[in-house]
Amino acid sequence: xxxxxxxxxxxxxxxxxxxxxxxxxxxxxxxxxxxxxxxxxxxxxxxxxxxxxxxxxxxxxxxxxxxxxxxxxxxxxxxxxxxxxxxxxxxxxxxxxxxxxxxxxxxxxxxxxxxxxxxxxxxxxxxxxxxxxxxxxxxxxxxxxxxxxxxxxxxxxxxxxxxxxxxxxxxxxxxxxxxxxxxxxxxxxxxxxxxxxxxxxxxxxxxxxxxxxxxxxxxxxxxxxxxxxxxxxxxxxxxxxxxxxxxxxxxxxxxxxxxxxxxxxxxxxxxxxxxxxxxxxxxxxxxxxxxxxxxxxxxxxxxxxxxxxxxxxxxxxxxxxxxxxxxxxxxxxxxxxxxxxxxxxxxxxxxxxxxxxxxxxxxxxxxxxxxxxxxxxxxxxxxxxxxxxxxxxxxxxxxxxxxxxxxxxxxxxxxxxxxxxx
Amino acid sequence: xxxxxxxxxxxxxxxxxxxxxxxxxxxxxxxxxxxxxxxxxxxxxxxxxxxxxxxxxxxxxxxxxxxxxxxxxxxxxxxxxxxxxxxxxxxxxxxxxxxxxxxxxxxxxxxxxxxxxxxxxxxxxxxxxxxxxxxxxxxxxxxxxxxxxxxxxxxxxxxxxxxxxxxxxxxxxxxxxxxxxxxxxxxxxxxxxxxxxxxxxxxxxxxxxxxxxxxxxxxxxxxxxxxxxxxxxxxxxxxxxxxxxxxxxxxxxxxxxxxxxxxxxxxxxxxxxxxxxxxxxxxxxxxxxxxxxxxxxxxxxxxxxxxxxxxxxxxxxxxxxxxxxxxxxxxxxxxxxxxxxxxxxxxxxxxxxxxxxxxxxxxxxxxxxxxxxxxxxxxxxxxxxxxxxxxxxxxxxxxxxxxxxxxxxxxxxxxxxxxxxx
Numbered sequence: 001x002x003x004x005x006x007x008x009x010x011x012x013x014x015x016x017x018x019x020x021x022x023x024x025x026x027x028x029x030x031x032x033x034x035x036x037x038x039x040x041x042x043x044x045x046x047x048x049x050x051x052x053x054x055x056x057x058x059x060x061x062x063x064x065x066x067x068x069x070x071x072x073x074x075x076x077x078x079x080x081x082x083x084x085x086x087x088x089x090x091x092x093x094x095x096x097x098x099x100x101x102x103x104x105x106x107x108x109x110x111x112x113x114x115x116x117x118x119x120x121x122x123x124x125x126x127x128x129x130x131x132x133x134x135x136x137x138x139x140x141x142x143x144x145x146x147x148x149x150x151x152x153x154x155x156x157x158x159x160x161x162x163x164x165x166x167x168x169x170x171x172x173x174x175x176x177x178x179x180x181x182x183x184x185x186x187x188x189x190x191x192x193x194x195x196x197x198x199x200x201x202x203x204x205x206x207x208x209x210x211x212x213x214x215x216x217x218x219x220x221x222x223x224x225x226x227x228x229x230x231x232x233x234x235x236x237x238x239x240x241x242x243x244x245x246x247x248x249x250x251x252x253x254x255x256x257x258x259x260x261x262x263x264x265x266x267x268x269x270x271x272x273x274x275x276x277x278x279x280x281x282x283x284x285x286x287x288x289x290x291x292x293x294x295x296x297x298x299x300x301x302x303x304x305x306x307x308x309x310x311x312x313x314x315x316x317x318x319x320x321x322x323x324x325x326x327x328x329x330x331x332x333x334x335x336x337x338x339x340x341x342x343x344x345x346x347x348x349x350x351x352x353x354x355x356x357x358x359x360x361x362x363x364x365x366x367x368x369x370x371x372x373x374x375x376x377x378x379x380x381x382x383x384x385x386x387x388x389x390x391x392x393x394x395x396x397x398x399x400x401x402x403x404x405x406x407x408x409x410x411x412x413x414x415x416x417x418x419x420x421x422x
Numbered sequence: 423x424x425x426x427x428x429x430x431x432x433x434x435x436x437x438x439x440x441x442x443x444x445x446x447x448x449x450x451x452x453x454x455x456x457x458x459x460x461x462x463x464x465x466x467x468x469x470x471x472x473x474x475x476x477x478x479x480x481x482x483x484x485x486x487x488x489x490x491x492x493x494x495x496x497x498x499x500x501x502x503x504x505x506x507x508x509x510x511x512x513x514x515x516x517x518x519x520x521x522x523x524x525x526x527x528x529x530x531x532x533x534x535x536x537x538x539x540x541x542x543x544x545x546x547x548x549x550x551x552x553x554x555x556x557x558x559x560x561x562x563x564x565x566x567x568x569x570x571x572x573x574x575x576x577x578x579x580x581x582x583x584x585x586x587x588x589x590x591x592x593x594x595x596x597x598x599x600x601x602x603x604x605x606x607x608x609x610x611x612x613x614x615x616x617x618x619x620x621x622x623x624x625x626x627x628x629x630x631x632x633x634x635x636x637x638x639x640x641x642x643x644x645x646x647x648x649x650x651x652x653x654x655x656x657x658x659x660x661x662x663x664x665x666x667x668x669x670x671x672x673x674x675x676x677x678x679x680x681x682x683x684x685x686x687x688x689x690x691x692x693x694x695x696x697x698x699x700x701x702x703x704x705x706x707x708x709x710x711x712x713x714x715x716x717x718x719x720x721x722x723x724x725x726x727x728x729x730x731x732x733x734x735x736x737x738x739x740x741x742x743x744x745x746x747x748x749x750x751x752x753x754x755x756x757x758x759x760x761x762x763x764x765x766x767x768x769x770x771x772x773x774x775x776x777x778x779x780x781x782x783x784x785x786x787x788x789x790x791x792x793x794x795x796x797x798x799x800x801x802x803x804x805x806x807x808x809x810x811x812x813x814x815x816x817x818x819x820x821x822x823x824x825x826x827x828x829x830x831x832x833x834x835x836x837x838x839x840x841x842x843x844x
Contacts, residue, residue, distance in 0.1 A: 037565060054476040063609035073611040076565040095569075143459060143498040147517075187485035189495040 004029050004071075005100035005333060008089050010079050011265075012039050012062045014315045015299030016105030018322030020072055021065075026330050030072040031097060033089065037061055037076055040128055043315060044380060046168060048131035049257075050175035051139065051183070055128050079106070082270040084292065101294050101329050105322065106265035108278070108300035108313065110258055118239035122256040125168060134257060138176065141254045142184065145191045156252035158196045161244055163236050164260025165202035166210070167351040170219060172257055173200040174354030177226040182355075198228045199253070201246065203235050203260070208351055208359065210312065215359040218368045222353045236260075262313060267301045276303045285341035287325055296325045306344040315383070316347060352376050426451050426493075427522035427755060430511050432501050433687075434461050434484045436737045437721030438527030440744030442494055443487075448752050452494040453519060455511065459483055459498055462550055465737060466802060468590060470553035471679075472597035473561065473605070477550050501528075504692040506714065523716050523751050527744065528687035530700070530722035530735065532680055540661035544678040547590060556679060560598065563676045564606065567613045578674035580618045583666055585658050586682025587624035588632070589773040592641060594679055595622040596776030599648040604777075620650045621675070623668065625657050625682070630773055630781065632734065637781040640790045644775045658682075684735060689723045698725045707763035709747055718747045728766040737805070738769060774798050 005028050009016045012034040020032050038059040047053040066072050075097075081090035082104075088096040110124035123130055123137075138160070145157035162173045180196035187193070200207070200223060206216040207223065207230060223230055231246065238245035243253040268275035273289050274282050280303035281289055287302065289295045299318035304311040311317045324342045331339055350372070352358040358372040367375065427450050431438045434456040442454050460481040469475040488494050497519075503512035504526075510518040532546035545552055545559075560582070567579035584595045602618035609615070622629070622645060628638040629645065629652060645652055653668065660667035665675035690697035695711050696704050702725035703711055709724065711717045721740035726733040733739045746764045753761055772794070774780040780794040789797065 037561065054478050056476050061609075063606070067609045074609075075569065076562075077569065139459065140498075147497065147499065184485070187483075187489045187496075 006031070006098055007101045007103065007329060008033065008097050008099040009103045009105060010034075010089065011105035011107055011299075011301075012036075012074075013042075013105055013107050013299060013318060015318035015322040016103060017062070017065065018319040019103050019105065019298065019326045020322075021069070022323045022326030023071070023329065024069050026071065026326075027333055028071060028101070028329065030069075031075055032062060032066060032072065033075045033077050033079055033091070033097065034062060035076070035078045036128075037063065038128075039065060041383075042126070045125055045128070045131050046171045046175055048128065049125055049134040049138070049172065050179050051135055052175065055132060059128055082295075084271060084295070087294075099294075102296065103322075103325055104267040104270075104281075104289075104295065104297045104301055105299045105318070106267050106301050108262045108264045108280075111261035111263035111278075112258065113261055115239075118258070121239040121241060122163060122244065122258040124258040125172070134255075137255050138179070142180075142188065142191070142193060144254075146188045147190075152252070154191065155197075156243065157254045158191065158193075159199070159243070159251070159253040160196065160255045160257070161199040161201060161251065161253045162257045162259055163201050163244070164258065165200050165204075165207035165230065165232075166259060167208065169200060169202070169257075169259035170207055170223065170351050170353055172259060173198055173223060173228045174226060174352065174357075177223075177228050178354045181227060196227075199251070200228050200230045201234050201236060201244075202230070202232050205233055207232075211349055211351070211359060211361045212366065215361055215366055215368060219351065219353055219359050222357045226354050262300070264301045267297055271295065278303075286328060286338070287321055287342050296328070298322055298325055304342065304344065306346070311344045312346075312349065314349070317344060320344060350376055350379075428453070428520055429523045429525065429751060430455065430519050430521040431525045431527060432456075432511065433527035433529055433721070433723075434458075434496075435464075435527055435529050435721060435740065437740035437744040438525060439484070439487065440741040441525050441527065441720065441748045442744075443491070444745045444748030445493070445751065446491050448493065448748075449755055450493060450523070450751065452491075453497055454484060454488060454494060455497045455499050455501055455513075455519065456484060457498070457500045458550075459485065460550075461487060463805075464548070467547055467550070467553050468593045468597055470550065471547055471556040471560070471594065472601050473557055474597065477554060481550055504717075506693060506717070509716075521716075523718070523754075525718045525720060525744075525747055526689040526692075526703075526711075526723055527719075527721045527740070528689050528723050530684045530686045530702075533683035533685035533700075534680065535683055537661070540680070543661040543663060544585060544666065544680040546680040547594070556677075559677050560601070564602075564610065564613070564615060566676075568610045569612075574674070576613065577619075578665065579676045580613065580615075581621070581665070581673070581675040582618065582677045582679070583621040583623060583673065583675045584679045584681055585623050585666070586680065587622050587626075587629035587652065587654075588681060589630065591622060591624070591679075591681035592629055592645065592773050592775055594681060595620055595645060595650045596648060596774065596779075599645075599650050600776045603649060618649075621673070622650050622652045623656050623658060623666075624652070624654050627655055629654075633771055633773070633781060633783045634788065637783055637788055637790060641773065641775055641781050644779045648776050684722070686723045689719055693717065700725075708750060708760070709743055709764050718750070720744055720747055726764065726766060728768070733766045734768075734771065736771070739766060742766060772798055772801075 007028045007030045009020055009032045012032050017039055020030055023030055038061050041058040044058045048055055062074050066074055078092040079089055080092045088098050109126050112118045141157045145154045148154050160176050162169045176198050180193040184193050207219050208216050234246050236244055239256055243251050244256050262278055264279035268281045271289050281297040283297050283302045287296050289297050298321035300313045327339050348360055348362045350360040356370050356373050358376040360367040360372045429450045429452045431442055431454045434454050439461055442452055445452055460483050463480040466480045470477055484496050488496055500514040501511055502514045510520050531548050534540045563579045567576045570576050582598050584591045598620050602615040606615050629641050630638050656668050658666055665673050666678050684700055686701035690703045693711050703719040705719050705724045709718050711719050720743035722735045749761050770782055770784045772782040778792050778795050780798040782789040782794045
């Protein structure tokens, strides 16, 4: 193991993990650093938030994935900087990790466009703790509505607002509609969950703006059929303990969910390189940070172009970048020619709208409705890492499908007091 | 629904839930009140703590179980007293619930024998949050051991102490042994989890004191074979941030788990009636509280005798009591003769010792080893409420069995800072 080049990978999302696995067997010593001990399958996180899946259905211990790869070790730790002179990654606890090659795959989070104080009232959905917090809030809102005798308060508790009509917002609104209209419809005595008001608030003129207009129109109709009120061209001007403000109007809503805005992690700041408006590093064609031949940036932290458009922030893009970077490092270690610049291959964009409906844009042709939903389900189950997760998710879905019940709807958490503030 | 007698059931554990279901169709209006929105299958809670099962594998939403029972409603709320004059149950938020019949099934918790300050350092295992907290502590201890360069600290992080060698303590110690020796044995680079030190500390002269001596002896040998150090006749004299004190000796241990001592919930205090040393209400032969013909106490909150011995604090006992109380109420409502006094039927006592080994005391005959373990597994899966849970637990176990991996080993939780104090 002596004197092999050291590869540090920061972040065990789709990009980082793919890079680590693609370096299996290479003559390097890999260290994967992450703040969490698990890889998260973010595309299904909204199912955890709406009590359809368990946290461990969408998360998988990193050590379980990489434990048998002998050139790779895993480190639980928080990175807060890079010393590009000494070539060290800096950890929050003061440790330094020396790198010969560095892969920054630190992802992105949601942004409140300068209103970070809204986060308390309108949590987002990026981490697994976000999902369990949201699940607790959603389920507690129904419990409190059942308990209260104040009609206005009951109405407020049974109003849910989702901000942002991208794929996450559309999926959340659809899943809450399904939860209230079906899964828990018969669970209460004083309230009728089918009367839950679900608002999807979007600043732009259409839902799923990244998809073709015909699919946006279809998704809009589907959402409305499921009982979601879609407010287009509507700006959120405030969030508080009672609800949210839309223009001059205040709307009482106990549960507000933030699904708008993406901000990259601070990798650009660590390196002192140029970033785009969302904070993404504007990488070179071989995915290195400008000025650093041995530092790669991949996934949601990188701004990459293809056919004059930005590469979308989706799992397949991050995975392709991870694979590419591993090829570059392998070539260098083996003194082979440098691979050609990275080229993104787009296979399609998709979003699901609750039960039995989805839209898929394959470029040349489109799919929508039930068949798109099944394809979406099969694709997601297939891509989940690990045999157990695949079986478990398939089984949960099958049960949900047959019974309309949601087995994971437990209100768990020590911060009951925080929840009481709703 | 007018003027039907009101039955309030406090607690949706085995006793309360069985009583509610046994009253299905009776001419009463039932309200089940619980602080949590789920029923917990406590016998498998230690599997959640040791990353073998998901929270939702051992918990089931109360509304899902009782949602279709038309004479029953469910209320999320915290009871903190009973007004026996007005016949009202008092909720923490100020509400009052009028009862004609009251069933108190509020369970028990662990006790630190007057040293409540130990709880911070030596959490117990009664609630689902206890289990997820313990899981986080156990898994983080290994992560920190991998990260540290201080040999003494590494040893402390890899020392686990379980206090109390009843069924829960024996199961926890066995499960930690299995986790460290098998499931995560190959996950780390700097440490060898197989060298984890696991102590089981018991004040009395043998493990599983409620079982016959021959089964205790067998369990002791099995634990030692699995690498658990069993300290008998050993009193814990202190717990602190660094470990625990045994007599005059201080033992550095990052994770201490409390599985000793049972204290009943404060039902006796609410009613102002006599309690035994553990706080249990000394009920009459028909399970009513002394002096109150319409107030029943069942499960771990009640002290009941059979054949001159106390009825054990196990699920079948609570369920039999719940069924009995429902019969008494039904008879009264229908103006039938009062049923004969409650008689407990003991079917057996059992405990599992990690993988492939368990002991069962059927009274006339005993079972031990592999066959007892399989019987234990089948019995537990069978008794789990709901088809999904049954399938899910069976599947998780099957995977664990085949692969030795533990899929639920996620370190989740907002209180990272609390965990850092380890």
